[in-house]
Amino acid sequence: MSKEPRRISVFSRIVFGVVLLVFSAVSCGNTPELPNIAVVPLPGGGIAPDVVIDETGSIHLSYFDDGNIYYMQSGDDGQSFSDPIRINSLEGTAQAGLFRGPDIDVSSRGRIHVVWYSNAYQRKLPPYDWGVQYAWKGRNDSKFTETKNLNHVPSDNYSLAVDGERVAVVWTADSLYVQFSEDGGETFGRAESIVNADPCECCATNAYYLKQGKLHILYREKAGNVRDMHILAQNNRGTAFARTRLSETQWKIEACPMSGSSLTENRSGLSVVWETKGQILLGYADEAGKLLETGEMVVSANGKYPAVVSTPTGATLVAWKQNSTLMWNLYHAGRSTVQLSGKSENVSPHRPAGIVTSHGDILLIP
Numbered sequence: 278m279s280k281e282p283r284r285i286s287v288f289s290r291i292v293f294g295v296v297l298l299v300f301s302a303v304s305c306g307n308t309p310e311l312p313n314i315a316v317v318p319l320p321g322g323g324i325a326p327d328v329v330i331d332e333t334g335s336i337h338l339s340y341f342d343d344g345n346i347y348y349m350q351s352g353d354d355g356q357s358f359s360d361p362i363r364i365n366s367l368e369g370t371a372q373a374g375l376f377r378g379p380d381i382d383v384s385s386r387g388r389i390h391v392v393w394y395s396n397a398y399q400r401k402l403p404p405y406d407w408g409v410q411y412a413w414k415g416r417n418d419s420k421f422t423e424t425k426n427l428n429h430v431p432s433d434n435y436s437l438a439v440d441g442e443r444v445a446v447v448w449t450a451d452s453l454y455v456q457f458s459e460d461g462g463e464t465f466g467r468a469e470s471i472v473n474a475d476p477c478e479c480c481a482t483n484a485y486y487l488k489q490g491k492l493h494i495l496y497r498e499k500a501g502n503v504r505d506m507h508i509l510a511q512n513n514r515g516t517a518f519a520r521t522r523l524s525e526t527q528w529k530i531e532a533c534p535m536s537g538s539s540l541t542e543n544r545s546g547l548s549v550v551w552e553t554k555g556q557i558l559l560g561y562a563d564e565a566g567k568l569l570e571t572g573e574m575v576v577s578a579n580g581k582y583p584a585v586v587s588t589p590t591g592a593t594l595v596a597w598k599q600n601s602t603l604m605w606n607l608y609h610a611g612r613s614t615v616q617l618s619g620k621s622e623n624v625s626p627h628r629p630a631g632i633v634t635s636h637g638d639i640l641l642i643p
Contacts, residue, residue: 312588313638316603316621317355323347325378326630326642332385334635338642339364339381339391341373346393348381348414348421354634364391364412366424371410372396376481376537376582376628382439387416390444390462392435395426407431409448413462427456428468434476438484438492445492449478453496453509455516469516474509475500479533483540487564494518495540495549504528506538506551508566521566525573528553537582537628545611548593550576550583557583557597561611574613576606582628589637592616596641601626603643 319326319340326340336351338358345368347361364379365371372394373379379393390413397406408428412421432448439445444458446465453474458465476482476496483495492511497504505527509518528534538551546569547562557576561569576583580597587593591610596603603624607617624643631641 310590310592311607311617312590312592312594312633314594314605314607314617314619314641315355315638316641316643318624319642320361324625324627325373325375326628327379327381328630328632328640328642329381329383330632330635331383331387333387336632336634336640337381337383337389338630339379339393340642341371341378341393344369344371344396346371346373346379346391348389348391354636354638355632355640362414362420364421364424365393365410366412366421370396370424372399374627375535377434378628380435380437380484382437382444384439384461385441388439388461389414389416389421390437390439391421392427392437392446394435398431404431405429409435409446409456411437411446411462422462427465428454433478434480434482434496436482436484436494438486440486440490440492445484445486447482447484447494449476449482449496451478452476453482453494455484455492455494471509471516471518473518473520474498474507477504477533479535480504481537483538485540485542487542491564493540493547493564493566495523495538495551497534497536497538497551498522499533502529502531504530504534506549506553508540508547508549508562510565519565521562523549523560523562523566523568524551524553524558525568526553526558539584541585541587543587543593543611544591548585548587550585550595550597552581552583555579557595559585559593559595559608559613561593569611571611571613577604580604581626584629584631586631586633586639588633588639594631594639594641596629596631598624598626598629598643603629603641605641607639
């Protein structure tokens with residue numbers, strides 16, 4: 278697309294300035310163990326980003342802009358990014374907003390996998406054309422594979438996780454479903470319902486493989502209109518999952534709260550963030566999803582669409598949106614003590630993303 282080179286040149290200049298400004302502010306007057314934190318804006322009108330880092334330290338970023346999903350890569354800890362590559366095969370066929378957006382992950386051999394939302398509903402296409410959109414790209418490929426509709430049914434809350442050649446795609450409809458590929462995304466098996474989950478169909482799911490290869494899924498239940506957060510931990514390589522209630526504060530509401538959430542692995546288990554009654558909450562959990570002694574902690578009395586990252590030193594950063602302001606708190610390892618707080622105003626009201634670089638610094642993408 279002709280506008281892409283112009284858009285990325287502006288983006289590079291903005292990123293360079295913001296990184297220097299924020300890094301200097303964080304570094305001065307703080308202890309050496311504090312990570313540098315940079316806010317990296319998306320090019321153009323980009324929103325709803327997702328980001329991941331591979332074993333070589335390369336950062337892979339996907340986002341939505343003007344009816345399309347784009348991909349960019351950085352090999353210098355986010356100081357610059359490659360030109361955007363459109364992921365969806367047909368221009369103008371993607372959709373995103375609020376907590377919904379593309380989900381990206383990368384395999385150990387460098388294959389980049391992305392799922393995203395189609396705008397087939399908005400274009401009034403038949404339900405068969407709705408569903409999870411998926412494509413992948415090899416490390417040295419110039420473009421993504423042709424878009425594949427994985428399920429061809431009205432569905433929501435897509436998330437994806439990769440472990441070697443195994444790709445897990447999670448989505449909601451009348452149940453919580455997972456589809457597996459055992460060959461790096463070349464083919465997928467049929468969708469399997471996770472029978473011990475009754476998901477709130479319009480709240481985010483989060484799929485995550487722990488280092489030992491066990492799939493975890495963070496989701497919100499709706500049974501009895503009690504909309505509490507749960508974690509599903511895979512018992513084996515199939516679709517049998519043990520379910521653990523995560524949130525402590527019960528939220529009974531006769532409607533879907535349309536909420537976001539996020540989880541990541543830390544040195545001793547999981548760091549998880551979610552929304553309850555308009556608050557942003559943080560919890561440290563073991564690998565089964567059971568909260569540790571710190572319990573659930575209030576990060577903010579109000580906010581939306583939280584994201585969480587964990588540093589090599591064990592610190593946890595939580596980012597969230599308050600209208601069009603990106604907020605964040607940095608916590609001591611495994612504790613509720615806030616080391617550092619910050620904000621960036623006049624950004625989008627949609628979900629943010631974050632990543633820890635190969636040098637232990639934190640990039641926030643609003």
